[in-house]
Amino acid sequence: MPKSKLGVDVENNFSPQYIKIRGKAKIINEIKKVCKKSSEIFLAPDPDREGEAIAQHLSEILNSNGAVVKRALFYEITPEHVRQALANPTTINQNLVDAHKARRILDRIVGYYTSPILWKIIKRGLSAGRVQSVALRLICEREIEIENFIPTPYWTATAQFETQDNENFMAALYRIDGKPRKISSKEELNRLQGLFQKGTEFMVTSFRTTNPTRTPPPPFITSTLEQEASKRFSMSARKTMHIAQSLYEGISLPEGRIGVITYMRTDSIRVNADALNSLREFIADKYGEEYLNKEIRKFKDRKGAQAGHEAIRPTKIRLDPDGIKEHLTPDQYKIYRLIYNRYMASQMATACYRQKEVIASNAGVDFRADELKNVFPGYQILTGEVTERGTVPKVKVGDKVTMTEIEFEEKKTEPAPRYTEASLIKRLEENGIGRPSTYAHIIQTLFERRYVLKNAGRITPTELGRQVYKIIIPRFPNIFAVSFTARMEKEFDQIENGMKAWQSVVREFYDPFVVKLNDAKKEADKLKEEAVEKTDKKCPKCGQPMIIRWGKYGKFLACSGFPECKHSENLVVEKSNKKCPECDRDLITRHGRFGKFLACSGYPECRHTENVVYEVPCRNCGAEMIIISTKRGKIYKCKSCDFSSFYPPVDEKCPSCGKGMISKRGKNSCPDCDKPKKKKK
16 A cells, blocks of 8 residues: 555545555566466465455456466465465455455554654654554553552561471462461561460371363464464564464485475464374384373364464474474574474373362461372473472371471562563454454554553653553543453454455444544644643754753754754763764764764754774774674674674674674674584585
8 A cells, every 4th residue: 555645535435545555566567477478377365364465466467368267276386286286276355355455554644644644743653553553552551560569568478387397398378367368567467476386286088189280382373383482482473473484494414405384374273184194103103102102182273263274383393403403593493392382292192290288377367288199200201391399208197297397488579570572462463453363463563652661671651652551541532451452362263254244344433433534633732732841941043941852862862942942952961971073062962873972062053973992802903893783683793894794793702813892692702713613515
């Protein structure tokens, strides 16, 4: 759809206007040229709504050739499945095309009409998205919860007991007056401290042995893969999907190029019967029958899942991760191993444990100890998740045990934690917001707009993000509500299933939206005036008050007389320890399109600038290093020789060659001596 205008004819039943993507005309012409003399054309984009829309657009472009256009659907790129798809073609599913069209048009309407409100009040270049704004709302409201949270103190107690046979065990405070809880007040703490001391006798009131089991989780779907990669490897959802895409499209192996996983945008945990039978035979051969679940383990899809897709799994179970490791990048190996092990574990036997629990009581207070021992690892022999804890000696109900030590610890209640990418994706999925193909894009957009940032793995709204939240959400509370957005996803599903016309869904959304939009437009001038932050500083050029404004790189001071007076300056001045070589004034740190740089504090009279100098000298010649910011990240470049690196130099010499080293992925290495060895062909 065109960037310069809405691209939707609202008066003509929301008819969309599509244009060729800039720079893609050459590819389109090549496709038309190849297809010109063909009697049959097979279209095989991805098997989802967006893929179906691509197939439809291609079909419209190629229709003038008079060829028969067929739709080929495959969910794994292996020779046998591609052949099968070509042998059993179908037609383009218009319902899928319409579902994509409805989503695309609604997203365009919301973005095109609400974003200019933000431009007028804050600054140009901001955006408000139909789903993106809901995700921002969740993050901002969690931050407000944390800020408003008042911690409450409580106390826990851990004690050591000795049995009549002189065996010791540790137990934790479990119940008070029959209710499982912690110590909630100072008075109660003082009472228990006086009641329980060294030598106090307790009676064993409960002893039981149980045999809990652990069942393996189902194979991955998009959201669970993104969550697990975030937890295990701190990988962003976007990076995870990029790697999964490369595994799906194909890896060059000795027998040829082959896709090693099935289609990775799915919300179904279904696996076809043939693949399951092959998997079960493989497990029995590799681990033995005892490690194979007795029956085919079936997992139930959540309501609304697109069961036409399968779960994410290896296309060939014989291609184990370690066997093809040399053909994968380190990140591909991590993700493939995750998918492979999860899939294999799903049909393996449950893990069996033995758990002992003892409860010792005195004066209505119960202490509990438990012991967990693994009896049979089952699927955990593969995943390495076997857990064991605690020790419980042989006792029976009625036995006396003596408290030999007790320790009380004060703690405080904590607010709900900030979202990680994993927990945010889980929240979106649980509430029916977005689809497998959109989770990564939603989160990435928030980062790109600088509405949020990541700190120690947790997502925090920026000041800009909170400003956007404060403007957009009160004006469109229902449209950007979690429940409303989830309802819209169900509406798209109904279009896909042929139960609703796409135009009626768009109309139902559009009419109430326009009412709220017009109200917001009326408020825009007032909101802009309220949003202006005034300062006591006067403009050095014209004497008018300076105000705080938003720019591309954050807040800055600007003259309130703009556009007549265009004077501006940094809001916070970061002084350096250097002097300007031209006028001897202080050099200050400023922010530009390529990151930080040093500039003369006498600007605009003196316009001297220079790059920020890195604290470690060049590893080759010892000259100063400067930092240059690019789209690919920071580059550390020598001012004298041609040495440059994406990795920061460190003040440590290589023991082999004596040159300086760099910090690469948290480890110090030498660019010359630690070069990776070339793989043998």
